[in-house]
Amino acid sequence: MDELLQPLIDGDRRALSRAITLVESTRPDHRARAVALIAALPDRQALRIGLSGTPGVGKSTFIEAFGTMLTGQGLRVAVLAVDPSSARSGGSILGDKTRMEMLSRNPMAFIRPTPSSAQLGGVARRTRETIRLCEAAGYDVVLIETVGVGQSETLVAEMCDLFTLLLAPAGGDELQGVKRGIMEMADLILVNKADGDLLATARRTVADYAGALRLLRKRPQDPEGFPKALPVSAATGEGLDKAWAEMQALIEWRRAHGHFDATRAAQARHWFEAELRAGLLARLDQPRARAEIQRLGEAVAAGALAPGAAASELLDWLGHAEEACTGTGAEVE
């Protein structure tokens, strides 16, 4: 049994941090250990909440306020970030702990900063595994935040029980260029900054989104009235309890109607298949394969070998022993 397992289950924060560092590592011995550790985790569940919002909508302030409200109710909260863009530029400009100062000093909360270098695929694996670690460590809610760019939203939606979109109040009836695909992923749209001068604008924005959401096709995993748009103010705390109540109501409904477990099962399957493809492609990174790819690539570049013929040759080389020994290659269709 891994030495990290028991302290992790007992809620030791250092053990959790070390376990996350382990799943972030790409060293093969670390990877093997991480896979074994994850497989041995007890089956505790947290509510996995995805939160997307572009910079400027007040995501950090929202997490700070929302997280503090939850810990005030006796819930343990973990915050993870999926931010391939900041990962690419070498970590977020402000550290995640600086962004959420109050929550980071809260013993009921655990904030894991974005790792300093990662690719989207690596971020996905790391985040999925980190969620499992946080669940095993006894956290009740895992907030997975992402900036509203590229594919990271889809990625986060695929690992959450609930996907929340945080938006800023918008002038007029413009829908802030929110892509339809992202609207379709959202379970809850929260219009932040519904306070002070922006209150009226925020309410109008909520109405606009509510109207837009009604135009979307009803999804089987939604009770009547969902997806829903609500005003919140991270600054004053207004609306946060209502948002949390709606999240709980949605999840209760999904649990009662079998959608919660069905979604988790489908997500686990999807994760398995993604790991499978990544693992298979990793064979091309082996030193001997790399050398062969280099050799054939040069012949292709020189025009001495057609690209397709070179690929066939390398695949034969990779699979030769496999076919000879087990015959699996004979069934290629």
Place this chain on the structure above:
Amino acid sequence: MDELLQPLIDGDRRALSRAITLVESTRPDHRARAVALIAALPDRQALRIGLSGTPGVGKSTFIEAFGTMLTGQGLRVAVLAVDPSSARSGGSILGDKTRMEMLSRNPMAFIRPTPSSAQLGGVARRTRETIRLCEAAGYDVVLIETVGVGQSETLVAEMCDLFTLLLAPAGGDELQGVKRGIMEMADLILVNKADGDLLATARRTVADYAGALRLLRKRPQDPEGFPKALPVSAATGEGLDKAWAEMQALIEWRRAHGHFDATRAAQARHWFEAELRAGLLARLDQPRARAEIQRLGEAVAAGALAPGAAASELLDWLGHAEEACTGTGAEVE
């Protein structure tokens, strides 16, 4: 030697059509035959011109007029389409030959309709191989058109010597929401419909794009003044000769400075690596692998097995013989 090879080289159109049907097939015996046929093709080169433009900019009319001008100069012209979206919806609404009626009856031209079903990856392979077949069949210019959506432009740019963006005149100084990434791929921006009432607007649009292009970083493969924006009219033919002269000047410069061959070599290498990844992932589609994936996927969905552990198990199963026989697995890093 493949029975299609000699007639194909001799310029027999039916042989070319049959060879394209062969490369479009996914049957393993067809695939093997296609790989061998492509590998045996003589090293004839055509100028590969990519052409992107959203529906409504007059792409078909442009190809019809531009292609007819080229055949009038004694050049043989092939037209291919990369359109995964129409492929997904079961072929283009109007057949490609209907769209380009004059060119399709021209004995110097060859138009290959979009295949009725394909995925982006499949479209890429099919198009790359079809380009090679057209070159071997003696075509001087291969036009590869794509609609301006998603990743198809990147894909086409990666298989062309020259990438052209066809745009409509735009009111004001808006740049029609053309994505920066696509601007950066373009060698030539052609603003169509520069005739009649739209002439002044088209000229202003050309000036706007010329200004935008000047802001882009200079690429090593560009002579002074490129990328360039020009007005054209597919309807009147105005500007088509100038566009063709610019294309030739650009290609001459690239040939003289080694960029033409270097780009082709890099493209061939890229193609080889893409084929390699596709070929490797195809192993997961083998019947026995599918059955294993199904079995493990159910255990994962039921929560009996962690996704990562299941992936490891399947990769071991796939690679067991390989490792045992050749030891390649021992070097995984």
